Amino acid sequence: MTEIALTLRRVARSGKSLDRVWISVGAILLAIGIFVPHQLGPSIGFTIDQLLSVAPFLMASVVIAAWAGATGADSLIARAFTGQPVAMVLMASAFGALSPFCSCGVIPLIAALLSMGVPLAPVMAFWLASPVIDPGMFALTAGTIGMDFAIGKTVAAIGIGLMGGFATLWLSRMGFLSDPLRDGVGNGGCGGAKMRTPKPPVWAFWRESDRVTKFRRDGVKTALFLGKWLALAFLLESLMLIYVPAEAVSAAVGGDGILPILIATFVGVPAYLNGYAALPLVGGLIGQGMQPGAGMAFLVAGGVSSLPAAIAVFALIKKPVFALYLVYALIGSFVAGLVFQLVI
Template identity: 35%
Template sequence: MISLAADAKVVFSLFLEQSRDLWPFYLGGVLFASFIKTFKWDRRVRASLVRYDRAAILVAVGAGLISPLCSCGILPVVIALSAAGVPLPPVLALLITSPLMSPDAFLITVGQLGWTWALWKLSVAALVGLLGGFGALWLVRRGVLGGTSFRVEKIYDSPGKVRPGFEDIVNAGCFAHAGEEGGVVDRASRLRFFADRFRDMAILVGKFLVPALLLQAVVTYYLPVNVVEPLLGRKSALSVLFAALIAVPMPLPQVAAPALIKSLLGAGMSPGAGMAILIGGPVTSIPALSALAGVYDRRAFALYVGLGVAAALVAGSLFQAWYG
């Protein structure tokens, strides 16, 4: 009983620590999404992304490369866009590109690991974003994936009433300005409207992230880095594979990844394994996966996870063959 209580205390401490590290990105994402709703940018983005089809994927990848948001911080944005009816291909391209690269993460990678690592990561981020976007477009056109694959897309029954369990989506204003019945009514004060959207989006995304962060703390406590280091060394023929799989539950924002990888490289980790973690860790974090599983259907979720793991494996293997 004492041991269990001690473990729970440590897990809760990890939860608080990870929440403290995450809140700026979470706040930034919610603020960004709230501005989108307040100034009706979602309607403009939706119209442009639908109109330009393939070009929208290129725009989404470019936006993802300069976005400072991690896989958790980008969630409020993609949830709002998907709920407004933006097609899955550009949303997926943005969702998978944003956690991989940002201007600050690029510079941190240069400082910690060098230009080679940073340029490789930039190239992988752009390529996997394009592959995800155009791959999703191909699957949508063949009926394998839905147009948006948003699980809460149909929130009204035939009489026009909100279906049970989806009130928070409507209250968050995800369908405001999207031509859907039940959209949020504009207020006379834009500041008040913004405050309402901020509150509702914070609740909508937070209810997915809080339990996910608790799960992340449990995984962090029972799967410490020093246990997996022997699997990632140069002598292990499967180091890249192990690294890609370990990166899935590893809590590793893109700005924190270079420092960890630098320390592991010094301890004997292979370059390919390091690249696999650098790519896989930020994309497949537990909070992001938990939230995405709740709002997107299984096929879209599987495509996102598959792209993240495949990108880590391919990038790690090529990097190992080139520099190992």
């Protein structure tokens, strides 16, 4: 543990930037080594075992994300925002749930869509559905906590998108929600460029060296991103299973009725770390007594309206639209948890 502390000090003194997730992992390991040294070995072993167990799904997620970027398949999302408003809402909800957009591209993409005059209703549908699930998230959800959760999250994403999209469409036709962007917003960024000049996908990407390079670069980047978050999540889960009493979890979000689902919906917003990190944590909570519906509500609510995402949304749109966004997220997540509990 002395070597870990010295390494952290050298990094801090040299001024080098270190990823905050890895800093957190190192800090947690250091704290375990100092205060409960007997737990250090079991926690590291648990983390490694869990990472190995989800490795096939992790690789599937990495390949899907890299393939989407190399082929340009993500440009197909442009088709969801052309045509009649009702059709646009339907398409936007489906594409939002299935699109492989990275988290850095969603917010600028929304700014680009709205600044280009795309109606708020389909944009809201896409906005609500997109953070909940994507192909890579589907694979990891299935491998981490089960195929039923993966399918449930997909259905919930589409359902929330449809609810928010059609409610917004009705409000817009009533004369509300005009000019949703804050003043000065509308650049569009990297996501906006794909919308303004969509190009057909190149399915045989391996024939072009630039696309092969992009596939490799995106694959490594995605693997490192997912790996660090999963490592942090499994490390936290190892501690949670030991030090969080199962009785406390069961009392808060276990048992029958709608109260645990309601609690999980509201707790999911501030407690959500990352969509990938949340998966093993929810799996551990379910093992300690959380009912499946509460787990689904937590995952969906955190994905749509986690604090980092909410802050970015707040900086982009006007307050009434932001408030509506939060209402959609909370109601949709709660309903998703209730329906999932009834079905499961």
